[in-house]
Each structure stands twice: as structure tokens, then as C-alpha cells.
Amino acid sequence: MKPEEQSRQQLELAGWPVIVESYRLGDVYHCTISNADPGARITRADGSTRNEAEQRAIEKATRYLGQTRRFSTG
Amino acid sequence: MSAATIPNVLVTTDWVAQHAADTGVRVVEVDVDTTAYDQGHVPGAAGWNWTTELCDTLIRDIVPIKKLEELLGKSGIDNKTTIILYGDNNNWFAAWAFWQLKIYGHEDVRIMDGGRKKWVAEGKELNIDEPSFPPTTYRASTTDLSIRAFLPEVQKAVAQKSAALVDVRSPQEFTGEILAPPGLPETCQRGGHIPGAKSIPWAKACNDDGTFKSASDLQALYGGAGITADKPVIAYCRIGERSSHTWFVLKYLLGFQNVKNYDGSWTEWGNLVGAAVEKP
Numbered sequence: 001m002k003p004e005e006q007s008r009q010q011l012e013l014a015g016w017p018v019i020v021e022s023y024r025l026g027d028v029y030h031c032t033i034s035n036a037d038p039g040a041r042i043t044r045a046d047g048s049t050r051n052e053a054e055q056r057a058i059e060k061a062t063r064y065l066g067q068t069r070r071f072s073t074g
Numbered sequence: 075m076s077a078a079t080i081p082n083v084l085v086t087t088d089w090v091a092q093h094a095a096d097t098g099v100r101v102v103e104v105d106v107d108t109t110a111y112d113q114g115h116v117p118g119a120a121g122w123n124w125t126t127e128l129c130d131t132l133i134r135d136i137v138p139i140k141k142l143e144e145l146l147g148k149s150g151i152d153n154k155t156t157i158i159l160y161g162d163n164n165n166w167f168a169a170w171a172f173w174q175l176k177i178y179g180h181e182d183v184r185i186m187d188g189g190r191k192k193w194v195a196e197g198k199e200l201n202i203d204e205p206s207f208p209p210t211t212y213r214a215s216t217t218d219l220s221i222r223a224f225l226p227e228v229q230k231a232v233a234q235k236s237a238a239l240v241d242v243r244s245p246q247e248f249t250g251e252i253l254a255p256p257g258l259p260e261t262c263q264r265g266g267h268i269p270g271a272k273s274i275p276w277a278k279a280c281n282d283d284g285t286f287k288s289a290s291d292l293q294a295l296y297g298g299a300g301i302t303a304d305k306p307v308i309a310y311c312r313i314g315e316r317s318s319h320t321w322f323v324l325k326y327l328l329g330f331q332n333v334k335n336y337d338g339s340w341t342e343w344g345n346l347v348g349a350a351v352e353k354p
Contacts, residue, residue: 032110
């Protein structure tokens with residue numbers, strides 16, 4: 001099989017820029033969300049539609065990103 | 075990066091598409107996301123889990139030699155096999171596996187330039203079936219710790235400026251604004267960086283498609299920050315995989331002779347009682 005219907009977009013979740021990438025392989029849509037910088041993967045999810053896969057991944061990523069603490073560097 | 079300038083350590087996605095099934099070649103996927111392999115992988119590729127198969131799961135350490143021999147054996151790899159590594163996040167853990175295979179003396183290890191990202195972006199074939207391989211008996215030829223830095227050497231580097239320290243984490247981790255990449259678990263008590271370290275995030279060595287930048291661009295990147303081949307270099311990050319990526323760049327793409335990966339990294343230094351921390 002080949003990955004089809006590839007999609008890539010940048011969003012902001014919980015105040016952090018992220019890259020949302022998805023593709024369809026066979027009957028399953030796969031979605032991965034990574035930090036825009038430095039590029040670490042945050043989460044992924046699958047679904048029977050692109051929207052389902054992306055919403056599942058976004059929900060998890062938003063939860064994880066919301067736990068990230070910022071500290072003063074001064 | 076052109077094959078002409080970097081012989082024997084990088085292969086292209088097209089090369090893998092043509093040669094993955096060749097006798098004497100084994101393609102292996104190693105991802106940050108240990109389930110990514112199940113989303114589809116290069117046909118015929120083995121999948122290694124870095125959290126269970128490329129480390130000691132009892133004490134914090136790299137994979138023990140016997141465990142590595144068993145892993146390679148069950149992957150149908152012998153001492154003469156050309157191992158092609160690739161993975162997600164621009165080959166973070168592919169580089170981690172590369173570094174460990176070099177510690178244990180495997181001769182012919184290469185990285186698929188661009189990793190999983192490029193393979194998928196190009197719409198190349200993906201399989202979801204896990205292949206099986208005729209088992210082999212693998213015997214590691216050596217344990218070369220000259221490419222691994224332990225804490226005392228890093229402490230000496232700080233005190234005596236005997237090596238250049240390269241912090242490859244994000245600028246926000248370097249300054250201590252955050253303790254881990256956003257969304258990932260915090261694994262240290264303090265933020266900041268090892269005193270004297272230069273901040274050169276690992277991702278600066280990559281193009282947008284995940285491939286490595288040209289040798290001249292890499293030379294400018296590191297040389298511009300004062301990291302040169304005439305002085306020992308120690309790279310570190312949070313847990314040692316991003317820094318193995320930079321270690322690979324410095325050692326194999328730029329030809330630095332004395333460069334080590336400090337895999338204890340910030341999860342060790344940032345948890346040490348009494349260790350000096352520099353901010354920002």
C-alpha cells in the first residue's frame with residue numbers, strides 16, 4: 001500500500017505551535033502531531049476518517065501541551 | 075547531502091526502495107513513537123523498540139551486549155550485514171541505534187537520509203505486516219566506549235575546558251524556560267544548561283524534508299559557533315537521542331575524530347545535587 005491523501009498543517013494548541021500531519025493507508029487514517037520547533041513528536045492517533053484521526057490526536061496533544069510549564073529565565 | 079561527499083553512511087530513499095530486499099541488507103525502523111512502525115513501514119523492514127530493545131530496562135544504560143546480540147540475531151543480521159536505519163523525527167532514534175551499533179563494532183551501518191518523514195512524503199510503499207527473518211548468531215566484535223561520554227568526563231570538560239560542550243536541545247530548554255520539549259514529560263529537577271555549553275539545536279542540521287544539510291552548510295553551522303574538529307566535542311540533549319543525531323553529523327558527515335555522545339544528558343545533569351547550572 002502507499003500513503004495517500006497526505007496533509008500537513010501548522011496549528012497552535014495550548015499556546016504551542018505544532019505540525020499536524022495525516023495520511024490514509026488502506027482504510028485507516030493516521031495522524032501525528034509534532035512540535036513545530038524543535039520537532040519532537042507529541043502524539044498520534046488513528047481513525048476511519050481524517051477528521052476522526054486528527055481530532056483524537058489534537059485532543060491528546062492539547063492535554064499534554066497544557067501540562068507544559070514555563071519558568072522564568074531572568 | 076550528496077552521496078559523493080558522504081560515502082558509506084547515508085543512503086537515499088530511492089536506494090532503499092531498490093535495495094531493501096537485497097541479500098546482505100537489512101532495513102530497520104527505530105522511532106520515537108514506538109507504534110509508528112505499525113502505521114506502515116518500509117517493506118521488509120524490522121522494527122526495533124528503543125524503550126525495550128535498545129536499552130537496559132533494569133538499570134539506566136545502553137543495551138547490554140548480549141541483548142544486542144540477541145536482537146540482531148532475531149533480526150536476521152550477521153556481522154557482515156549492511157544495516158540501514160531510519161525512523162521518525164528526522165532519524166532521532168535511528169541515530170541512537172547507529173551510535174550503539176558503533177559502540178559494539180558493527181562495521182556497515184547507514185542511515186536513510188530523510189527518514190520516515192521523507193519516505194512517507196514521497197508516497198513510497200508501506201507495509202503493515204511484520205516480516206520474519208531466519209535467525210542468525212551474532213557476536214559483537216568490540217565495546218568501544220571512546221564515543222560515549224560519562225559524567226566525570228563532562229565534569230572535567232566543564233572544570234578544565236578540555237572539550238567543547240554542544241547542547242542540542244531547543245533554545246527554550248537551553249535557557250531553562252521549559253524542562254522538556256512541549257508536551258513531553260519533564261524529567262529533571264532544574265532547567266538551564268551545563269556551564270559553557272554552546273546551543274546548537276539538532277534540527278539546524280536538517281533540511282525541511284528531513285535530509286541532512288550539505289557538508290558546507292554543516293561546517294558553517296558548527297564552525298560558526300566555534301565547534302571545530304581540532305578540539306574534543308561532547309554533545310548532549312535530554313536523554314541522549316537528539317545528541318546522537320548531532321554526534322552522527324559531527325563524526326560521520328563532518329569527520330570529527332574526537333566527538334562523544336553524553337547520553338546521561340540533561341536528565342542526569344539537571345537532577346544532580348550541587349551541579350552547576352547556567353541560565354539563560
